[in-house]
Amino acid sequence: MLVSLDSVREQLENNGHRYTQTRGVVIDAIAASSHGFSADGVYTSLPTVGRATVYRTIKLLLQLGVLCKVALQNGSPRYSMAASGHHHHVICIRCGSISDFSQCNLDDLAPRLASALGREPVGHRLEVYTLCSECEGSPEVTLVRGGQQHA
Amino acid sequence: MLVSLDSVREQLENNGHRYTQTRGVVIDAIAASSHGFSADGVYTSLPTVGRATVYRTIKLLLQLGVLCKVALQNGSPRYSMAASGHHHHVICIRCGSISDFSQCNLDDLAPRLASALGREPVGHRLEVYTLCSECEGSPEVTLVRGGQQHA
DNA sequence: GGCGGTTTTGATACCAAGTATCACTTTAGG
DNA sequence: CCTAAAGTGATACTTGGTATCAAAACCGCC
Numbered sequence: 001m002l003v004s005l006d007s008v009r010e011q012l013e014n015n016g017h018r019y020t021q022t023r024g025v026v027i028d029a030i031a032a033s034s035h036g037f038s039a040d041g042v043y044t045s046l047p048t049v050g051r052a053t054v055y056r057t058i059k060l061l062l063q064l065g066v067l068c069k070v071a072l073q074n075g076s077p078r079y080s081m082a083a084s085g086h087h088h089h090v091i092c093i094r095c096g097s098i099s100d101f102s103q104c105n106l107d108d109l110a111p112r113l114a115s116a117l118g119r120e121p122v123g124h125r126l127e128v129y130t131l132c133s134e135c136e137g138s139p140e141v142t143l144v145r146g147g148q149q150h151a
Numbered sequence: 152m153l154v155s156l157d158s159v160r161e162q163l164e165n166n167g168h169r170y171t172q173t174r175g176v177v178i179d180a181i182a183a184s185s186h187g188f189s190a191d192g193v194y195t196s197l198p199t200v201g202r203a204t205v206y207r208t209i210k211l212l213l214q215l216g217v218l219c220k221v222a223l224q225n226g227s228p229r230y231s232m233a234a235s236g237h238h239h240h241v242i243c244i245r246c247g248s249i250s251d252f253s254q255c256n257l258d259d260l261a262p263r264l265a266s267a268l269g270r271e272p273v274g275h276r277l278e279v280y281t282l283c284s285e286c287e288g289s290p291e292v293t294l295v296r297g298g299q300q301h302a
Numbered sequence: 303g304g305c306g307g308t309t310t311t312g313a314t315a316c317c318a319a320g321t322a323t324c325a326c327t328t329t330a331g332g
Numbered sequence: 333c334c335t336a337a338a339g340t341g342a343t344a345c346t347t348g349g350t351a352t353c354a355a356a357a358c359c360g361c362c
């Protein structure tokens with residue numbers, strides 16, 4: 001687990017939210033599959049937590065910048081724990097696992113966009129699709145709907 | 152109107168599809184708002200055409216490469232006529248109008264991604280959000296749900 | 303530990319975007 | 333003009349997510 005649960009708690013509490021038992025359960029589940037999960041996957045994996053609460057918690061964590069929302073190649077939404085700072089996502093087209101990249105030579109993307117457009121971009125979205133190393137060799141089509149990867 | 156309707160017809164017929172009366176109606180509507188429209192907007196503007204047909208036609212045109220599907224900043228989907236060749240989209244955060252860019256200095260994006268990732272990307276998605284020149288001065292918030300821009 | 307105000311929760315209903323089904327209509331071509 | 337194939341429309345369904353609202357949990361205070 002790459003993300004400190006305590007820091008998530010701090011994020012919540014520093015912004016006037018409570019770290020409730022229910023949120024703890026949701027956040028644990030999220031942290032356990034931090035490299036790409038679906039809201040519905042979290043919901044179905046947590047029979048004690050209501051659907052609305054799962055979606056509300058995810059929305060809250062998005063607003064706090066704890067999570068990123070990304071799109072698989074087919075457009076279906078996934079979430080992942082956010083790296084700090086500006087970054088983008090590489091998404092496996094087979095298993096949906098998400099990794100970040102930021103320290104690559106795309107650092108000057110934003111200014112180049114600005115000069116290409118003649119106006120300041122207020123935001124952008126860049127997602128790269130590839131086959132992850134684990135999926136590269138495997139012949140099976142294992143794209144999941146639930147949001148878990150690789151068992 | 153920037154897109155030849157005849158070429159759309161050719162695209163369809165060269166791929167074993169018919170250019171029916173109904174498709175003609177849908178394609179006319181699309182061509183008339185080619186810089187960003189929603190499926191539902193097309194549907195509600197065409198009382199003679201069924202919902203399923205509108206979505207099916209859009210899907211077909213996507214498959215043929217006649218249309219692109221893009222996401223507004225809030226994630227809601229929009230379509231636009233596709234420029235030929237590899238390109239990306241600039242989307243106004245207020246009115247949702249979509250323009251293309253390709254001949255900018257991002258041409259080397261793909262190879263740079265490849266070397267940054269250590270593996271070949273099989274695709275990517277880049278969308279840039281900005282305020283279009285028409286929206287820049289206007290104080291009104293006019294973000295539409297229907298998909299039309301600027302009257 | 304109990305009280306009370308605020309926040310959170312869960313059930314439910316709803317919305318948006320899109321797909322599946324299937325009987326019916328168009329269409330192309332002989 | 334007839335027929336098979338393609339396309340259409342109504343409807344129901346699915347996925348992803350939000351609104352509502354009463355009930356429950358939470359937190360500070362006494």
